Amino acid sequence: xxxxxxxxGPVTLSEEAFLTINCTYTATGYPSLFWYVQYPGEGLQxxxxxxxADDKGSNKGFxxxxxxxxxxxxxxxxxxxxxxxxVYFCARRNSGNTPLVFxxxxxxxxxx
Amino acid sequence: xxxxxQDPRHKITKRGQNVTFRCDPISEHNRLYWYRQTLGQxxxxxxxxxxxxxxxxxxxxxxxxxxxRPKGSFSTLEIQRxxxxxxxxYLCASSLGQTSTDTQYFGPGTRLTVL
Numbered sequence: 469x470x471x472x473x474x475x476x477g478p479v480t481l482s483e484e485a486f487l488t489i490n491c492t493y494t495a496t497g498y499p500s501l502f503w504y505v506q507y508p509g510e511g512l513q514x515x516x517x518x519x520x521a522d523d524k525g526s527n528k529g530f531x532x533x534x535x536x537x538x539x540x541x542x543x544x545x546x547x548x549x550x551x552x553x554x555v556y557f558c559a560r561r562n563s564g565n566t567p568l569v570f571x572x573x574x575x576x577x578x579x580x
Numbered sequence: 581x582x583x584x585x586q587d588p589r590h591k592i593t594k595r596g597q598n599v600t601f602r603c604d605p606i607s608e609h610n611r612l613y614w615y616r617q618t619l620g621q622x623x624x625x626x627x628x629x630x631x632x633x634x635x636x637x638x639x640x641x642x643x644x645x646x647x648x649r650p651k652g653s654f655s656t657l658e659i660q661r662x663x664x665x666x667x668x669x670y671l672c673a674s675s676l677g678q679t680s681t682d683t684q685y686f687g688p689g690t691r692l693t694v695l
Contacts, residue, residue: 472622504686511584512623512671512686557622567613567636568673568684570622 474558474571481548481578489543489574491532491558499560501525501534501541502568506555515543515556548578582606584687586672592693593662600658601690605674612655613684614647615671616640623671629655630677662694 475490493499503515503525516525521536530545541558558571585604593599605612610631615623626645627637631652641647644662649655659666669689675682 511688512673514683514685517683559622567615567625567628568623569625572620572622 472558472560472569472571474556474574476572477555477575479574479576481576483550483578483580484547485578487543487545487548487552487576489556489558489576491541491543491571493539493541493558493560495539495560495562495569497563498536499562501532502559502561503530503532503541503543504557504559504570506557506573508554512557548576550578550580552576553578584672584674584685586670586687586690588690589688590691590693592695594695595664596661598658598660599662599692600656601670601692603655603657603672603674603687605653605655605672606685609674609676609685610652611675611677611682611684612649613673613675614655614657615673617669617671617689618667626657659692662692664694667692667694 472493500519502517504512505515506512516527518525518534524533532541532543555573555575557573559568561568587602613628614626617623625638626641627647629649632649644660647657669691671689672687673684675684
């Protein structure tokens with residue numbers, strides 16, 4: 469079926485550590501892929517997106533590359549900060565402006 | 581630029597009562613989506629509108645749930661005869677709806693607690 473699987477949290481890192489949150493998807497056709505972030509007490513915000521194979525989305529030091537051959541869209545950041553502590557959701561959307569399908573979310577805690 | 585707003589932010593009700601939530605999308609956004617998020621899970625799609633037309637409903641949307649967008653602007657989501665299993669965060673999102681890559685912008689959500 470169509471689904472999104474992301475690594476389970478929580479993930480706890482020290483400040484300036486390297487971050488990877490894995491995300492894989494199954495879908496028909498060529499979906500668009502997204503990472504949303506939910507900071508404590510706030511609503512979901514789009515972090516980055518990629519709409520076709522080999523596209524790289526980037527924002528606030530985060531990056532993710534659309535890998536069609538491995539059906540993955542892993543989120544990375546070279547040096548995390550305490551302010552990056554949040555829940556991160558991977559999502560996909562099939563062609564057309566259809567609803568998003570989300571993963572379960574990965575909670576990241578960055579400690580000073 | 582005002583974002584998506586939802587009202588109320590919190591609702592506590594007793595089992596069996598009816599509740600109604602409101603969502604105001606970003607101005608001129610044609611598409612409006614409702615999602616439900618339970619603890620430890622990602623948001624799950626409920627229904628969406630293109631202007632005033634309801635285009636799709638998830639199997640999660642039982643007959644106790646109804647959503648409207650009468651004038652193609654704000655939307656309401658009503659839950660009749662609430663059950664404890666309805667306790668969740670109800671999220672609204674909107675998008676321009678003009679291309680397949682449009683971004684969905686989310687509101688802060690309405691947290692429902694059914695006692």
